[in-house]
Amino acid sequence: MHRHDADTEHLSRLAVDYALDRLRLDPPPLDRPRSEADLASRLGPSVTETGLGIDEAFRRFTEVLAPACISVDHPRFLAFVPGAPTEAATIFDLVVSASNIYAGSWLEGAGAVHAENEALAWLAGLAGLPAGAGGVFVSGGTAGNLSALVAARWTWRHRDLERRRALRPVVLAAPGAHSSVVQAASVMDADVVMVPGGEFGRLTRSGVDRIRDSLTPEVRERIAAVVATAGTTNLGLVDDLVAAADLAEELGVWFHVDGAYGAAALCVEEMRPFFDGIERADSFIVDPHKWLFAPFDACALVYREPDRARAAHTQSAGYLDVLAQDHQEPPNPSDLAHHLSRRARGLPLWFSLAVHGTRAYAEAVATTLATARAAAHLVAAAPHLELLCPVELSVVALRRRGWTPRDYAAWCEGLLDEGLAFVTPTTLRPGVELDVGSIPDTVLRWCIVNPRTTIDDIALLVERLGTEPRT
Numbered sequence: 001m002h003r004h005d006a007d008t009e010h011l012s013r014l015a016v017d018y019a020l021d022r023l024r025l026d027p028p029p030l031d032r033p034r035s036e037a038d039l040a041s042r043l044g045p046s047v048t049e050t051g052l053g054i055d056e057a058f059r060r061f062t063e064v065l066a067p068a069c070i071s072v073d074h075p076r077f078l079a080f081v082p083g084a085p086t087e088a089a090t091i092f093d094l095v096v097s098a099s100n101i102y103a104g105s106w107l108e109g110a111g112a113v114h115a116e117n118e119a120l121a122w123l124a125g126l127a128g129l130p131a132g133a134g135g136v137f138v139s140g141g142t143a144g145n146l147s148a149l150v151a152a153r154w155t156w157r158h159r160d161l162e163r164r165r166a167l168r169p170v171v172l173a174a175p176g177a178h179s180s181v182v183q184a185a186s187v188m189d190a191d192v193v194m195v196p197g198g199e200f201g202r203l204t205r206s207g208v209d210r211i212r213d214s215l216t217p218e219v220r221e222r223i224a225a226v227v228a229t230a231g232t233t234n235l236g237l238v239d240d241l242v243a244a245a246d247l248a249e250e251l252g253v254w255f256h257v258d259g260a261y262g263a264a265a266l267c268v269e270e271m272r273p274f275f276d277g278i279e280r281a282d283s284f285i286v287d288p289h290k291w292l293f294a295p296f297d298a299c300a301l302v303y304r305e306p307d308r309a310r311a312a313h314t315q316s317a318g319y320l321d322v323l324a325q326d327h328q329e330p331p332n333p334s335d336l337a338h339h340l341s342r343r344a345r346g347l348p349l350w351f352s353l354a355v356h357g358t359r360a361y362a363e364a365v366a367t368t369l370a371t372a373r374a375a376a377h378l379v380a381a382a383p384h385l386e387l388l389c390p391v392e393l394s395v396v397a398l399r400r401r402g403w404t405p406r407d408y409a410a411w412c413e414g415l416l417d418e419g420l421a422f423v424t425p426t427t428l429r430p431g432v433e434l435d436v437g438s439i440p441d442t443v444l445r446w447c448i449v450n451p452r453t454t455i456d457d458i459a460l461l462v463e464r465l466g467t468e469p470r471t
């Protein structure tokens with residue numbers, strides 16, 4: 001089992017051939033989920049006392065399991081936030097796995113950590129953070145937001161530990177903030193106070209003015225962070241980051257920007273004005289597994305002053321003493337987020353950046369932006385459709401005139417059954433994207449981050465929306 005022999009040689013070829021074939025498929029089959037009963041009967045018992053052997057175990061993956069997983073990089077996967085890793089990033093992920101690098105500490109993973117830091121420095125530079133900024137790759141935006149907010153809370157509390165030790169922290173966020181921000185607050189036993197949202201739940205200057213005027217001294221004391229979203233997940237809208245930064249500055253608290261989806265657009269120069277204010281962030285995140293063409297799972301978490309994150313996150317134990325640093329070296333990645341052991345998950349992004357250069361990234365993101373704008377025009381021009389809001393980044397939200405939530409669901413299911421597209425309805429919620437008091441509104445939402453998604457893919461969907469859903 002731990003020795004390289006003829007069997008593992010055989011498996012190496014099977015696996016590498018399979019991986020290369022999967023990469024060559026353009027497009028890959030969309031595939032679809034199966035019921036547990038169906039999978040159980042087709043897979044059969046697979047964890048057995050004596051083992052299935054290489055060929056049979058591998059066959060069960062390729063023939064039974066893999067087709068029951070939707071291909072996120074299919075050009076008509078437009079649900080949630082898709083991903084479209086470059087070949088260089090994906091292939092290098094195989095190398096990262098084979099190397100099994102421990103990338104939690106400088107001592108053990110200096111080479112990998114140095115490369116990850118190069119990729120992080122590129123992102124910090126795009127945002128306009130000063131030299132000295134740095135961070136770590138964590139599993140996703142959810143982990144990134146939590147770790148950033150834990151650092152924010154530490155900073156807030158330690159400014160006046162005596163008084164704040166027993167205070168429950170408050171996080172200020174706009175209604176359009178990602179669900180993980182509310183979840184992070186819940187994990188931290190913090191309260192979220194919503195900044196009144198502008199149109200579509202976006203954080204605006206007027207919302208900031210209203211919250212400032214309504215804060216009691218008691219709540220004000222408890223505010224640990226202001227969180228703004230650079231690209232809301234539902235509608236792809238960027239908060240007024242300057243207004244959010246002003247609010248954080250005035251309150252003297254941490255400013256965190258959640259750019260898990262949208263901050264990738266920073267690499268396109270014309271898009272920079274949307275993100276004005278992000279350069280004032282104490283921390284921000286962006287998920288390379290979304291719109292920066294890396295495989296799952298990778299969230300870049302960047303801090304203005306990594307030492308503050310270090311203070312909040314460093315674990316202490318006798319067996320870790322040897323890792324304690326004298327500040328001559330870059331921080332241990334494990335000290336910058338809520339984790340200890342970690343995979344060098346930033347390396348696939350780093351390698352692809354090193355291979356292709358940053359301009360190729362700007363061009364690939366620009367391609368998706370152009371497709372999204374063209375899609376918006378198609379939708380706006382179709383009499384049976386209604387474009388719901390301006391397309392700032394690459395989310396197109398639309399309504400099919402006359403359809404009920406059941407129609408949307410049936411239409412989406414039909415497309416998946418046919419292997420044609422994976423799209424899902426979303427809900428605009430009262431008090432979030434809609435005015436309080438209105439009723440939830442089911443609509444369609446297409447998120448375009450795959451450079452291989454073409455306007456023909458969108459035209460196909462627009463045409464299919466002209467027919468009635470199969471029910």
Ligand SMILES: *Cc1c(COP(=O)(O)O)cnc(C)c1O
Nearest residue numbers: 140141142178180233258260261
């Ligand atoms: C996707 C997303 C997240 C969560 O990221 P995961 O990687 O899925 O954990 C957080 N914030 C925003 C704005 C997102 O779009």
